[in-house]
Amino acid sequence: MMRNPLTFVTIFIVVSALAACAGPKVAVEDGVIAEPVPVVTGEAGTTGLDGDDSLEGTGLDEGVVEVDQTNNLLNQRVIYFDYDSSSLTTESEAIVQAHAQYLSSAPGTAVILEGHADERGTREYNLSLGEDRAQSVATLMKALGVGAGTIQAISYGEERPVSLGSDDDAWRLNRRVEILYQ
Amino acid sequence: MNISLNLIFYSIRVVDSSMNLLKESVISCFALLMIGFSMPSAAVFTIEITAPTTASIPIAIVPFSLEGVSPGVQQPADIIESDLGLSGRFEIVPRSSFLSMPHDLESILFKDWRLIKSEALVVGKVIFLGNDQYEVRFRLVNVFQGVQVVGHRYTVKAKQIRKLSHQISDIIYQTLTGRAGAFDTQLAFVTVRDTDVDREYFLQVADSDGWNAKTILESKHPILSPSWSPDGSRLAYVSFEDRHSMIFAQSLRTGKRDRVATFEGLNSAPAWSPDGSMLALTLSRDGNSEIYIYDFTGGKLRRLTRHTAIDTEPSWSPDGNSIIFTSGRAGGPQIYQMPAAGGPARRLTFQGDYNANASFSPDGKSIVMITNQGNGYKVGIYSTETRTIQELTDSRDDESPSFAPNGDVIIYATKQKGKNVLATVSADGQVQQILSYQGGLSIREPAWSPFTRKI
Numbered sequence: 001m002m003r004n005p006l007t008f009v010t011i012f013i014v015v016s017a018l019a020a021c022a023g024p025k026v027a028v029e030d031g032v033i034a035e036p037v038p039v040v041t042g043e044a045g046t047t048g049l050d051g052d053d054s055l056e057g058t059g060l061d062e063g064v065v066e067v068d069q070t071n072n073l074l075n076q077r078v079i080y081f082d083y084d085s086s087s088l089t090t091e092s093e094a095i096v097q098a099h100a101q102y103l104s105s106a107p108g109t110a111v112i113l114e115g116h117a118d119e120r121g122t123r124e125y126n127l128s129l130g131e132d133r134a135q136s137v138a139t140l141m142k143a144l145g146v147g148a149g150t151i152q153a154i155s156y157g158e159e160r161p162v163s164l165g166s167d168d169d170a171w172r173l174n175r176r177v178e179i180l181y182q
Numbered sequence: 183m184n185i186s187l188n189l190i191f192y193s194i195r196v197v198d199s200s201m202n203l204l205k206e207s208v209i210s211c212f213a214l215l216m217i218g219f220s221m222p223s224a225a226v227f228t229i230e231i232t233a234p235t236t237a238s239i240p241i242a243i244v245p246f247s248l249e250g251v252s253p254g255v256q257q258p259a260d261i262i263e264s265d266l267g268l269s270g271r272f273e274i275v276p277r278s279s280f281l282s283m284p285h286d287l288e289s290i291l292f293k294d295w296r297l298i299k300s301e302a303l304v305v306g307k308v309i310f311l312g313n314d315q316y317e318v319r320f321r322l323v324n325v326f327q328g329v330q331v332v333g334h335r336y337t338v339k340a341k342q343i344r345k346l347s348h349q350i351s352d353i354i355y356q357t358l359t360g361r362a363g364a365f366d367t368q369l370a371f372v373t374v375r376d377t378d379v380d381r382e383y384f385l386q387v388a389d390s391d392g393w394n395a396k397t398i399l400e401s402k403h404p405i406l407s408p409s410w411s412p413d414g415s416r417l418a419y420v421s422f423e424d425r426h427s428m429i430f431a432q433s434l435r436t437g438k439r440d441r442v443a444t445f446e447g448l449n450s451a452p453a454w455s456p457d458g459s460m461l462a463l464t465l466s467r468d469g470n471s472e473i474y475i476y477d478f479t480g481g482k483l484r485r486l487t488r489h490t491a492i493d494t495e496p497s498w499s500p501d502g503n504s505i506i507f508t509s510g511r512a513g514g515p516q517i518y519q520m521p522a523a524g525g526p527a528r529r530l531t532f533q534g535d536y537n538a539n540a541s542f543s544p545d546g547k548s549i550v551m552i553t554n555q556g557n558g559y560k561v562g563i564y565s566t567e568t569r570t571i572q573e574l575t576d577s578r579d580d581e582s583p584s585f586a587p588n589g590d591v592i593i594y595a596t597k598q599k600g601k602n603v604l605a606t607v608s609a610d611g612q613v614q615q616i617l618s619y620q621g622g623l624s625i626r627e628p629a630w631s632p633f634t635r636k637i
Contacts, residue, residue: 084514121559122539122552122581123406123627124451125508125515127420127427128464128471128492131448135470154426155448159404166579166600 073098079137079177083118086132088140096137099179100144110182113137115155116162118171123157130155130177137177227392227604227617229268239358241266242275242300246320247285250310255340258306258318261347264391265365266354270613275300287321287330295325302331302358306350314339320350322357332357338637344393346637364586365390368631369593370408370417371604374624385419387434390586390630392617398432408629409452409461417629418442418452418461429463442476453497453541455522462486462496462505462522473507475522486524497541498522506530506549508538517551517564531564533571539582540564543609544589552580561594561607574611584630585609593617595626604628 079092088096103109115134117126134153141151163170243266245259266272281294285307295303306320321333332353338346345366352363367390375382383405388395399405403422410417411431418431427449432439443449447466454461461476473486473496487493491510498505499519506519512529515538520527531537536554543550546566553562553571558578562571574592583594591613593606602624604617619625 084510119579121515121536121554122495122508124464124495125492125538127406127448127450128466128494131466132470132492135466153447156404156422157406159406159422166597 074102077179079133079179080172081133081175081177083171083175084121084129086129086136088136093140096140097144100141100146103141103146103150104144110150110152112180112182113141113151113153114178114180115153115157116160116174116176116178117158118174119158119161119166120171121158123159127155127157130157133175133177137179225392226386226388226395226620228620229392230616230618231268231270232614232616238271238273239302240273240275240300241302241304241354241358242280242295242298243304244280244283244285244306245277246306246308246318248308251308251316252310252340255308255316256343256347258308258320258343258347258350259304261344261391262304262351262354265348265351265363268391268615269355269365270608270615271355271359286319287323287333290323292325292328300325302354304350304354308343311337316340316343318343318346322354336637342637344389348389348391349636361590362588362633364588364590364630364633366634366636367587368414368634369604370410370627370629370631371625372405372408372627373619374602374626376624385417387417387631398434398437406627407451408627409454410629410631411454412456412458412632414632414634418454420450420452429461431461451495455498456500456502462498464494464496473505484524486520486522487527495539499542500544500546506540506542508540517549530569531571534562537562537571541583541585543585544587548609550583550585550592552583561592563592563609572611574607574609575605575614577605580605582627582629584628586630587633593628593630595628602626 073095076095079088079095099111103111113134115130115132117129131153134155138151138153142148161170161174163173243259243263245257248255248257263274267274275298279298281297282291284290284305286305290303290305303323303325304320305323306318309317311317315337316339317335317337319335322331323329324331334353336346348366351365355361355363355365368387369390370385370387373384373386380402383401383403384397385399385405385408386395386397398417399421401421401423403425406420408417408419415435416431416433418429420427420429428441429443429449429452430439431442442452442461443463443465445465445467448471449463449465451464452461453463459478461478463474463476464471465474466472468485470490471492471494472488473493475484475486477484486505487507489509489511493507493509495508496505497507503522504519505522506517508515509518509527514535516529517531517537517540518527518529534553534555536559538552540549540551548566549564551562551564552559553573554560555573559580560577561574561580561583563574564571575596577596579597581595583592585592589609591606591608593604596603596605598616604625606615606617607613
């Protein structure tokens with residue numbers, strides 16, 4: 001449908017005023033944030049507060065701590081990058097590793113790796129940069145045994161920032177790969 | 183010095199001159215209402231000259247006589263005055279200083295124009311011939327020699343008068359500056375509307391002064407990188423409408439479009455070859471971002487680059503023999519050149535940490551790009567002769583530079599007070615304009631059309 005841009009001019013003034021009030025905000029798009037956290041099955045189940053027969057409990061052995069650790073890493077669904085870089089840091093590698101383990105242990109689960117860049121520089125170069133970042137994560141996952149068919153890497157470049165500011169903090173948050181479980 | 187010309191006020195004058203019995207203020211309100219709500223083809227830009235040149239030619243443009251012409255028909259003098267004024271190459275002599283209002287050669291009193299120091303004078307007529315046919319005449323006159331320099335007569339329909347007026351501006355520009363004018367051209371660009379729940383993207387095409395804007399694609403997902411076919415009939419672009427990047431080529435006349443590239447991974451940065459038969463593009467289907475050539479005849483794809491670093495943003499030399507592109511192979515993005523048939527790539531840029539999104543000037547002598555030499559991302563121009571980059575702008579967030587087909591002006595996207603706007607800068611850096619989308623809508627990704635067909 002052809003649309004005359006003049007017809008939405010006034011609507012936009014109202015919308016932009018609202019947007020200005022909101023300030024920098026985390027975009028809730030495509031269910032990224034609403035997505036349930038994958039639970040590592042059979043290991044970290046909780047017990048209800050219904051029993052008074054074992055007051056001493058069982059203590060948290062190292063195995064449980066490790067599971068908690070994995071869980072924390074699985075909760076981290078965003079990998080961050082340095083400016084104009086698609087290299088993974090040691091911490092990022094640990095997060096990717098946790099997701100790779102989970103994906104290998106949960107057949108039928110698939111992920112989209114969505115690469116993004118900050119607003120600086122040109123849009124097309126940033127599309128390629130987002131693609132490289134998504135591929136960095138995908139390559140490591142595949143090296144850790146995740147099937148290629150499980151992973152789809154896509155890039156939005158600078159088109160979908162999570163932080164709308166134009167400063168170091170905003171840029172740091174926007175240089176990312178989001179791990180989106182399907 | 184800051185000249186602001188709001189094009190809506192130019193359209194007010196059309197109404198003004200046809201209803202000159204009413205008071206001007208009353209007409210202005212009436213005209214604004216009419217233009218705001220019922221005229222589908224008003225300008226979508228507010229154009230403001232931010233840095234006019236000092237070397238400009240004083241020119242007077244007399245309102246054309248409108249003989250038997252209905253009120254809806256536009257006054258060519260308004261359009262010509264706006265074009266020439268905004269180019270920064272002319273000093274528009276204000277109509278209030280005119281001592282007479284001639285419409286043909288015989289009625290010009292040259293002393294009237296010498297007195298107000300107008301070097302050039304434009305006069306003309308629009309005569310209604312009946313059956314939506316109009317005769318338009320114009321003459322460009324050298325005031326000091328007292329002679330006509332150029333003059334033409336056309337027969338057109340009412341809806342062609344605007345395009346014809348831009349053509350007259352082109353003729354005047356060419357006659358007085360020695361360079362082709364590019365007023366009768368179009369721009370493609372992307373506008374973005376944010377709502378509470380989502381974002382809408384519009385791929386639009388408008389006349390170079392923001393009139394006659396049309397949306398050719400509307401999407402809730404990003405649209406990027408419009409690229410004109412060399413005959414001006416089609417646009418290639420990147421659309422994320424299926425949640426990943428795809429390249430389309432769309433006919434502007436019919437709206438029919440072809441999927442050019444829908445490979446797994448990235449499909450981006452389409453650039454038409456000068457002969458229109460091929461599209462250079464960036465795909466990641468074989469690993470990371472590499473440049474390929476798509477041949478429309480036979481639909482064949484040929485890989486051009488092979489490197490672990492990013493290769494993207496291809497653009498053709500005017501002779502079609504080579505491709506320039508952005509590559510990260512030296513650590514950060516820099517511009518390289520290689521034969522379009524394939525072969526070794528040669529690095530062109532060595533100044534600054536970031537040089538990207540390059541394209542040739544129409545004469546092939548310079549290359550416009552985004553350059554960061556430590557003070558932000560600016561439009562820069564690289565001379566193939568001196569092999570150095572000259573920064574053209576003072577801004578910090580420039581993107582997507584594109585040459586006008588005459589090579590005199592570059593349009594690009596930038597930010598002004600946090601707002602996304604378009605801007606132009608003359609190739610010599612002297613004249614700068616800001617083009618704001620009406621109502622403050624976010625605008626980006628400009629691409630200047632080739633020369634269009636003449637009336």
